[in-house]
Structure formats: C-alpha cells, structure tokens
Amino acid sequence: MMPSAVFPDxxxxxxxxxxxxxxxxxxxxxxxxxxxxxxxxxxxxEAASQDLANALDNKYGNRPFYLKADLTDIEALRNAVATAISKNGPVTVLVNNAAWDDRHDIDDVTENYWDGNQAINLRPHFFTAQAVVSGMRTAGGGSIINFTSISFMINQGNLPAYTAAKAGIIGLTKGLAGRLGPEKIRVNAIAPGWVMTERQRTHWVTEEGLEAYMKRQAIPEELLPGDMVGPCLFLASDASRMLTAQTLIVDGGCL
Structure with missing residues (x-):
C-alpha cells in the first residue's frame, strides 16, 4: 500500500x-x-523491471526510466548513472537500495564470496553517491538515502558478510553526511526489519518462524515493502531538510 501523504517538492x-x-x-x-x-x-x-515500468506507466501515466546494469561493475554503474542524468537531469534524490541477502555460514565463506558480497551490498552505495554528487552540487543540494538492515543490530548469525556490509553502510552514511552537509546534501539511512518480499516468502519464511518473529515486534503485523516508502519519501523531501547522518529504523519495534 502506498502512503497517502503527498510531498509537493x-x-x-x-x-x-x-x-x-x-x-x-x-x-x-x-x-x-x-x-x-x-x-x-x-x-x-530485465524482464521484471520492464514489466514494472509498463505497469506504473499504465497506472500513473508517469513511466520510470529503466536502466539495466550490474552494480558490481563500477564502470557500468557510472554509465547507467550518466544515462539517467541525461534523461532526467541532475539527480537530486538517490536511493541506494540494491542488496543481496543470501544466507551463508562462517565456515563456508571464501575470499571470493566475501569480496563478491561486499561488491553487491556495500561498494555500490559509495560509487553511486560519488557519481551523483556533482549534479547535486550544481542543483544546490540533494538527498542520499542508503538502505541498511537491522540484521546486524540483532546479532543475526546466518549471513555475516551481509551484516558486515550493512553495518558498513551506517559508517558510510555518517562519513558522507559530514563531508557533504556543507554543500546542502543530506545523507541518511533506513534500516528495515524483516520485510515480507516475494523473495523472503519464497526462500526463508515459514509459518513458525514468522509467528515467532511477530512476537518480537511491538506492532505484531507483517512488514511489507510499501511500509518503507513513506519513510523514504520523507527523507527525500524538504520536510526533513535539517535531518542528516541519521538511521531511521523501520521494523515494527523489533525487540
């Protein structure tokens, strides 16, 4: 469900x-x-992304511009950002959302796996921000929103490379906020709890596991992808113009 709030800016x-x-x-x-x-x-x-673009165009008459790129390829990432800028103008809101949360055990992690995991879950956050900063400066400011996770806050033990990356995103957020704040570029993070995406339901959600997890939340309802939208819009908008270097935890009050 999309939030009802409208942010005119x-x-x-x-x-x-x-x-x-x-x-x-x-x-x-x-x-x-x-x-x-x-x-x-x-x-x-590509297929799912094109379907999404078509569906949103039909629903809102405002087609999003889809760019296919492998975010582990920094040159491809930079080219995609440049194409987005040429299409829509300088980016003034960047949402670093991409992630890959495969489960893995400490005994099974190789050097290549570790490096590949960071290349998906941490490295693109920095290089995408780097690629849009010049345009934000020209525009007089902007908002960068980095998605992290509560997984490293609750000692989740079955994906250590991922949780290390997600903790690193908090450090990156604060470091970039300190550097870019004087240029009116705000940098914040959103830390979702266990959001019931199709991927989660397919691979890891069980009735017993979900029931146990709901008991840890102050609001005992399933977190849905749409629940992340309102917080993200707020951080993108001028409503949060003096809010930077912060992490907004959206987890239903997980204990």
Missing part, C-alpha cells in the same frame, strides 16, 4: 533508485512515481 524531482525493479525497490519506484517525480531505476533483472 518531490514532483518533477530527478530520482535514481538502485535495485528498483523488485521487492522493496519496486515499492520505492512506485512511491516516487506516484509523487510525480522523474524516476530512473537500475536493476539487473
């Missing part, structure tokens, strides 16, 4: 979302499209 804003073709990313793409923003999104899954 987001209309016609140039927005770039990584991993915007499915799961939380697809909800974010729709959320900004619904606000009337000029949205570009990067995703490696």
């Amino acid at each position: 987001l209309k016609n804003r140039s927005v770039l979302i990584t991993g915007g073709g499915s799961g939380i990313g697809a909800a974010l793409t729709e959320g900004f499209v619904a606000q009337g923003a000029r949205v570009a999104f990067i995703d490696i899954a």
